[in-house]
Amino acid sequence: MKTYGHYINGAHVSGESGRFGNIFNPSSGEKYTEIAFANKEEVENAIAAARVAFTTWSATSILKRSRIMARFTQKLYDHQQELAELVSKEHGKVIEDAMGSVLRGIEVAEFASGAPHLQKGEFSDNVASGVDIYSMRKPLGVVAGITPFNFPAMIPLWMSCMAMVTGNTIILKPSEKTPGCVYRLAELFIEAGGPPGVFNVIGGDKYAVDALLCDDRIKAVSFVGSTAIAKSVYDKATANGKRCQAMGGAKNHMVVMPDADLNAVADGIMGAAYGSAGERCMAISVAVCVGDETADKLIDILKPRVSGLKIGPSLESGLEMGPLVTKEHRQKVMDYIQMAKDEGAELILDGRDFVMKGHEQGYFLGGTIIDNVTKDMKSYQDEIFGPTLQIMRVGTFEEAMALTSEHPYGNGASIFTQNGAAARTFADTVEIGMVGINVPIPVPLAFYSFGGWKNSSFGDHNQYGMEGLRFYTKVKTITSRWSKDAIGADFSMPVLK
Secondary structure, eight states, X not given: OOEEOEXXXXXXXXXXXXXXXXXXETTTTEEEEEEEOOOHHHHHHHHHHHHHHHHHHHHSOHHHHHHHHHHHHHHHHHTHHHHHHHHHHHHOOOHHHHHHHHHHHHHHHHHHTTHHHHTOOEXXXXXXXXXXXXXXXXXXXXXXXXXXXXXXTHHHHHHHHHHHHTTOEEEEEOOTTSOHHHHHHHHHHHHTTOOTTXXXXXXXXXXXXXXXXXXXXXXXXXXXXXHHHHHHHHHHHHHTTOEEEEEOOOOEEEEEOTTSOHHHHHHHHHHHHHGGGGOOTTOEEEEEEESHHHHHHHHHHHHHHHHTOOBOOTTSTTOSXXXXXXXXXXXXXXHHHHHHHHTTOEEEEOGGGOOOTTOTTSOXXXXXXXXXXXXXXXXXXXXXXXXXXXXXXXXXXXXXXXXXXXXXXXXXXXXXXXXXXXXXXXXXXXXXXXEEESOSSOOOOTTSOBOOEETTEESSOOBSHHHHHHHTEEEEEEEEEOOSSOOOOOOSOOOOO
């Protein structure tokens, strides 16, 4: 059995702490490997290697860094199937979904390859006699990324590509549940010509995270996970003088107007609520139906489709949903389903009844539909993060928009309608960071950026795109004078003439 250790300075390093975490195959429930948890010395070794590498890497021409990133991108394409299989094996995502998630990560690598254009500064000549002003974007230094279990390739690529191409060196601490892809990404970066020490990986738990958050040599931290931990990471990182972007949880609403094409709505919900077994921070977990007739018709369309979901082991093709990531998370989702029932909601379909024949020890659930949910229910206020859809009934568009805006999370929302005025009002007014119009999962492409509002995001910069570039760089502004005339001393506040 291969044990994941650490990847430091371009080489695999065995863990020496004596502490390990078990990694299970969600489809079978069987342990297939483990990961070493870093001790203080191992974390410090990774930071030291990254700091040494930063001196050379930051001085490397932006064109050369861009070419390495382009070769890395090609390596990612060449190994997309391999990476997707790792995602499926460790997370439980069905293989087609895993392939798509890897591709969305590769798209950020493609965007990052354009760094020579993206990282251009500004220049103003002759702002005064013989005086020019220009600015440039400089890398921060050693940065850290702490990544979640649900996107083991995509989110590490979001963080690492933008960090590295701008001249930083990075240490990634992947989820101890799904670490395999990150080690492979680090190997592929070296194969693409990346220097040792630029891309480092440490296995670990809260101890490793705290070590990164408290070390003065780490200049910035990017995190994706639950809101409670995101807030804790943000508070600790900023208290230690670091720049931080910390993405938290979500409760994404889909407003369904009476004029919406309900077959298109159902198509959108099937993928957005049940794809990846609902383990997405952009999953649609609440359908806000305007009018009882809208809700009743939508349920009639959804019920046979959800009960007929093609569920099975994640590496089999042609499936729509695989298992959840761990036994403990499966139980957590089941507890929320029971909570909703106890709170007075109606279980239209109860996924707890599902049994995967031949894989009884796997972490499978069926799709669940919960009707008559109200905003005071804890099962509505919390993020369930499983294959569940909660249906809420409101009387007007204004009520639907208010309900969506008032929720403490503000990650994503969508509206399905044929009314352009309603769609425009919703997009312009709703208190949400990412909005879809007749689009169920509005994840922006790589040349925009990803980020929510309120309790879904802490920090001033979003992930990837130009926001990512700004997060991983700092601005230096130079004012220069080249004059043939003597200037003489001036003791007043400088004023250019």
